[in-house]
Amino acid sequence: MRSAKLFQYQLPMDSGVILRDQRLITREGWVIELCQDQQRAYGEIAPLPEFSVETATEAGEQAQQLLSQWVAGETLDLDVALPSVAFGISCALAELAAELPATGNYLVAPLCSGDPDDLVVRLNQMPGEKVAKIKVGMYEAVRDGIVANMLLEAIPDMQLRLDANRQWTPLKAQQFAKYIRPEHRSGIAFLEEPCREPSDSLAFAQQTGINIAWDETVRDAGFEVKAEPGVAAIIIKPTLIGSLERCISLIEQAHAAGLIAVISSSIESSLGLNQLARLAQWQTPNVIPGLDTMQLFQAQLMQSWPGCELPVIPLSELDVVWQK
Ligand SMILES: O=C(O)CCC(=O)C1=CC=C[C@@H](O)[C@@H]1C(=O)O
Ligand SMILES: [Mg+2]
Known part of the structure; x- marks a missing residue:
């Protein structure tokens, strides 16, 4: 048995974030939830304005189509999907298949x-x-x-x-x-x-x-x-x-x-x-x-980044915009 949900998020950004020619006041994107055999997995789809070829709306629409196919048991061809959608769905699928190891490298380049x-x-x-x-x-x-x-x-x-x-x-x-x-x-x-x-x-x-x-x-x-x-x-x-x-x-x-x-x-x-x-x-x-x-950012989403003290917005506070 498979089911899927699409949530929408908006996170406030720090005041000075400029992307090429525009100030990024709010980061917008989607969270997908895949459910199979009592297992739940998540992925994020967030086209970046000025950098991505697709808009958040386009990505959300394509995500719904692909998630419907997944729920119907079809195999997805992510090579032809929009980049942000392919990334988010492949992450959630990798989580379900326990392919993405749990340990992360959090030592970042400042x-x-x-x-x-x-x-x-x-x-x-x-x-x-x-x-x-x-x-x-x-x-x-x-x-x-x-x-x-x-x-x-x-x-x-x-x-x-x-x-x-x-x-x-x-x-x-x-x-x-x-x-x-x-x-x-x-x-x-x-x-x-x-x-x-x-x-x-x-x-x-x-x-x-x-x-x-x-x-x-x-x-x-x-x-x-x-x-x-x-x-x-x-x-x-x-x-x-x-x-x-x-x-x-x-x-x-x-x-x-x-x-x-x-x-x-x-x-x-x-x-x-x-x-x-x-x-x-x-x-x-x-x-x-x-x-x-x-x-x-001014807030985190669902889980915290090591050492980051910004408030964490839980999934329960996001709107479910689609489910099957
Ligand atoms: O590469 C990094 O260390 C951080 C990411 C980063 O610098 C960028 C991410 C996305 C868009 C840009 O603002 C910027 C970049 O120019 O690469
Ligand atoms: Mg760059």
Whole structure:
């Protein structure tokens, strides 16, 4: 016997969360509940505005169709589903089949988009490998270069991840690199997507000796995982990519090509974020995931993220919008 429910959630965000051109005031999404033989499992479907191709409404409609098929005993083809829907349903199915191990990697790369001094404090408290991520490309490239160089000097054993989200022209990327002393460049684990054109990002990596990582490019049509000079990693944001199977296949291809695969958040609630931490521990156990996004919320959903004291909204407070 199978049954399924779809719940809708809305969570208040911290005041300063900006996604590309818009402020994210409320995070909206769906929670699915699958029930089979007295077992219950959950998944989160939350397209990220400005990043996902689908809207929350489209995802909710498709989720209802696929859940109906599942209740009717059909096998789902998640390869053709919308990415956020494929991710949420595949997580719930993996929970039902006890395939997603319970242990998570909660040691995340601290994310800094504001005051670099806060980051120094957090890094000094971090056990083991010191990895942090800073957003660049939002202000002057020169300022970004100075900040990154300052951090690399202040914490010599740090591996810094930078993320420009394709904001720089080749010239601006060069202006940034000019401020990073050559002896500090190896302290940059990678710089995600410096330029609009992937070919410009590749040329930048080869000219400056600063490794890059693909994130947006992974979602471009025709992308193939391959080893290229100057490319260190691929970033995997499952909500934007698709099913667990698809993510695991990309991780395996990355490893075969000698690249690091980093599981990263698309600003899911604590429910989805916990599942991502478990996916990271399972498939990329030696890599610190990019999951430091709970701080962007004002509330958690159903379960808490380790160490996070925000109030937790229980499932019983969500509206059931569909069930079968
Ligand atoms: O990768 C991380 O460490 C955290 C996730 C993160 O930085 C992002 C998630 C989703 C959208 C963006 O705001 C941002 C990114 O640009 O990658
Ligand atoms: Mg990015």
